[in-house]
Amino acid sequence: GNGKSCRKILAYPLCIYNFCTTTRLLCLIELILARLTFLSLMAAVEMTLPTLSFKRIAQLIPVLYDIATNSFRPLMINTDTWCSSGSVLPDGTLVQTGGYNDGDRAVRTFTPCGDDSCDWIEYPSYLFERRWYATNQILPDGSVFIIGGRRVFSYEFFPRKPDASTTPPSNTYWLDFLLETRDYEENNLYPFVHLLPDGNLFIFANTRAILLDYTNNNVVKEYPQITDGYPRNYPSSGSSVLLPIDENKPIEAEIMICGGSVQGAFTQAMVNRTFVRASQNCARITVTDENPTWKMEDMPMARVMSDMLLLPTGDVFIVNGAELGTAGWENAENPITTPLIYRPNNEVDNRFQVMSPSPRPRLYHSAAILLTDGRVLVGGSNPHIYYNFTDVEYPTDLSLEGYSPPYLSDEYVPMKPSIVYGDQVVAYGLPFSVTFNIQQYQADEVVSVNIIAPSFTTHSLAMNQRMVVLRMSRISQVSLGMYNVGLVGPSTPNIAPPGHYLLYVVHDGIPSSGMWIKLQ
8 A cells, every 4th residue: 555665775886866767776875984176175185185186085986786686886087076966868878078177177977888898988178158057958859958067157068069149169158147146045956957848948946937948049928937935956956757649649748747845945054053844835836837827736745855856656865855944955854754645637636646755754855766677766864064974863864775666565566567578679659569468468548658768866956857658559469368559669859858768557547567669
């Protein structure tokens, strides 16, 4: 009923973010027990340890973690990835952009390989602006849109796309909206960005949202503000998700934003050590409507710094965070250890379900991602400027946990599909098929096939996350307990940008394990 409790699958240094296109997970861990970020501390370190540079001391170590074998391989990185952003390119390469210090203009790429020869390639000065707390979004042509950052009010692209309208051509595009949404606490960092079916970008920062035609640097429209006025972006740190796009129906795009903090909460926490109660509501808007409006719903509890992930069923998993305060060091209290599952298609008063709690609080610098088998990997928590394991209320936590949603309960095994065969390369608008077997088949009407894009998850934002419900043409029984479903590839790259996706067959609310496909 309520799902299994979080199960610890690895106690290992902090996994900050990332999802890879194999059974392996790319994580970043800190090399030392303290990140030294103040100039005075840098000077002290250089005087005390003259043979070591600050760059070396404050380095991050990435690891490639193999979930199936519970093993890892260290990788090498030289530029600072702190509070960076990322996307997965169509060929499966993870591109990570920005960060802090010597990494704020860097681009790093990691291309998976079949052996242990692959590692990071770094381009330290590729970006034209300092991208620290920026957001990435993969685009229909496979390039990456990179927007914002601390005191940066522009966007640019990877690979570069010069703006021919300027003399000389510029590689950055100014956006007034980012400046307008920055308040005295910022509250516009890690803006929420979603690619819409018309090819434009929905961008949300602070309390406002726009539709951006990025090809012409033109704001097409501004959406109504969320009615309660709560800031939702870092450091107020709500979370945002584009709900599944269903190709079996007229195309709609609906966005949901949950949690956040009241205006001034960051200052109250930093200066007065007063922790203000976070927002308890979620706001949904169908951005494809002619006159879109926000519709408000209340969660069972207030939340800030929570992660929102799309499950294979199309439901939304909400995990991590706190009831009081904001993001930032020592800025929150009352951890929320009970996850929620939100069912967007249920009646309004029957959408939230409270799940079994984890024994571990997950606050600032925690993260979560979807795994191939339908579990959710949850990791990290460090609300302190240094690693601090003792004599504090919320110690630094470097563990990972695996959460099993209710659909993985043993009682549902007879209704769980198992993919036997499927086309692994899918073309836009063209037919393909997937074969699966199952013990207790119910009816064609309760079968759907969904694809989910890999996300880059950090600071309560799963960048590039999207789900498409594929159009089904037929279902036929091949033999006893075995079925073949005819499908049609996504209609356009605006619906689903090219690249790798996890494909799930869902039967009466119970998903199969995922199969990787490449959409091209």
